[in-house]
Amino acid sequence: MTKANLKIIALDLDGTLLDSQKRLSDVNRAALAAAAERGALVVPTTGRFFGMMPTAVRDLPFVRYAITINGAQVYDRETDAAIVREEIPLEMAREVMALLDGYDVIYDCYRSNWGWMSEAFKAKAEDYATDEHYLRMIHEFRRPVPELKAHLASTAADGDVQKIMLFTRRDASEGATREIAAAVSARFPEVKVTNSTWNNLEINIRTAHKGRALARFAEHLGLSLANCISFGDGANDLTMVEAAGVGVAMANACPEVLAAADYVTASNDEDGVAAALSHFGL
Numbered sequence: 159m160t161k162a163n164l165k166i167i168a169l170d171l172d173g174t175l176l177d178s179q180k181r182l183s184d185v186n187r188a189a190l191a192a193a194a195e196r197g198a199l200v201v202p203t204t205g206r207f208f209g210m211m212p213t214a215v216r217d218l219p220f221v222r223y224a225i226t227i228n229g230a231q232v233y234d235r236e237t238d239a240a241i242v243r244e245e246i247p248l249e250m251a252r253e254v255m256a257l258l259d260g261y262d263v264i265y266d267c268y269r270s271n272w273g274w275m276s277e278a279f280k281a282k283a284e285d286y287a288t289d290e291h292y293l294r295m296i297h298e299f300r301r302p303v304p305e306l307k308a309h310l311a312s313t314a315a316d317g318d319v320q321k322i323m324l325f326t327r328r329d330a331s332e333g334a335t336r337e338i339a340a341a342v343s344a345r346f347p348e349v350k351v352t353n354s355t356w357n358n359l360e361i362n363i364r365t366a367h368k369g370r371a372l373a374r375f376a377e378h379l380g381l382s383l384a385n386c387i388s389f390g391d392g393a394n395d396l397t398m399v400e401a402a403g404v405g406v407a408m409a410n411a412c413p414e415v416l417a418a419a420d421y422v423t424a425s426n427d428e429d430g431v432a433a434a435l436s437h438f439g440l
Contacts, residue, residue, distance in 0.1 A: 164440060165385040167193060168203045168225065168372050168398055169431065171215060172354065173391035174408050175202070177427045180291055182214040189432035193440045194220035201225060201375070203368050205360055205394055207271045207320070208233045210299050227268055228352065228362050228394050229371035230320040232378075242374045244366035246349065251319035252307045254346055254361060258324060261338055265324035266300050270316055274309065275300040286325040288355055322361040332356050352394035360394060369397025387438065389423075389431055390415055406434045 167190070169175045176182055190200050202215050203225040209216075211224065223241075224233050232242035246254070251267060258265050264286045266275035273296075280302045287293040303309035310319070326334045339351045339359055350364045368390075373383050388395075388402035391411040399405035400418045407419035408430050416422060421437070424430035 163385055164198065164387045164404065164438065165381055166199045166201055166372070166376060166379075166387070167435070167440065168201045168368070168386055168388040168402065170390040170392065170395045171202060171204045171206070171211065173410060173426050174389050174395070175215070175426070175431050176212065180212060182212065183429055185429040185432045187214075187218070189429075189435045190218070191220065193435055196440070198440060199223065199379075203372070203388070203390075203395075203398060205321070205354055207231070207268055207273075208235070209271060210273070210295070223375065225368060225371045225375065227320045228360055228366060229368045229397075230268075230362055230366040231271075232371050232375045241378050242371055244363050244371070245318035245320050246322065246361070246363045248310060248314055248318050250346065250348065251322060252310055254322055254342060254349065255307050257342065257345060258322075258338070261326070261334075262330070263324045263326050263338065265306075265322060266296070267306065267310070267322045268320040269310070269318075271320075273300040274306060275302055276306045277302040277304055279306075286327055286357070288325070288328055288357055292325070292355070292358075320362075321366075324359050324361075326357040328357065330357060335359055352392075354392050354394055367397040368395060369401035372398045372401055387440070389434065391426065404438065
C-alpha cells in the first residue's frame, strides 16, 4: 500500500491518539497536521458524540468529519449534518434498559447527540465509574431526568437511541460484564455489545460499528476501504482495524486488535500514531 492510496486516516481517541492522561501530544498533532497538508483526511473515530470529543481534537482546523458513537453516526462538521445514521429503535432501547434493571449497574444513552441518564444513577456514579475521566464525562455530558425509560417514552418524537452505555460497580468482577453482555446479546441479537474498559459495556444497533461506518464514509467520498488506514486499541475498534486497507494496532491494544492488525505501532503514551504515519510515508 503506497501513501498515495491512503486518503483517509481513521483514529480512535482513548488509548490510541490520546495518551493515558487523555492529552493530544505535540508530536501526534504535528504528524496529523502534516498528513492533512499532504491531502489526507484526518477522521476521529470514537464512541463519543462530536460535542463530547476533547477540545484539542474537535478544534483541529483540518478535521471536518468524525465517525462518532461507535459508528452510529458519521458527522460532517461543515454542514452540521449526519452522513450516516445507525440507531437503536426507541422501543428496543427501552426493552434493553428494562433488562439492565435486573443487574447492579448504572446506564445512560446517547440520543440527538447528547447523553441522558436517570437522576438516581447519576447520583451514585462514583461507585461505578472507574476513574476521574469517566466520572467527569458522566457529570458533564449526561443530562439527568427522573427516570430514563419513562423520559424516552414521553419524548418519542425526538427519535431513536444512538447508544446505551453501562458501568458495573467498581468492586465487581470482570465476569459481571461478561454475564451482562451475554444476556443482552442473547435477548437482542439485533444489537452489538462492545466495551472500552473492563467494567463498561457499550450497546449499539448491530449495523452501527466503526468498520461499517468507515466503509460507508469512504463510499460517500467516492473512495473505498483500500484507501483507509485505521488506528485502534480496544474491542470497539476491531471492525475498522479489520476493514481498513491498513489496520494499525497500538502496542497497548487488546489481544483481538493486535491479532487483526496489519501493523503494530508504539503505545499511545509513546506517540504511536505519529510513528506509524511516518512508517507508511504519511
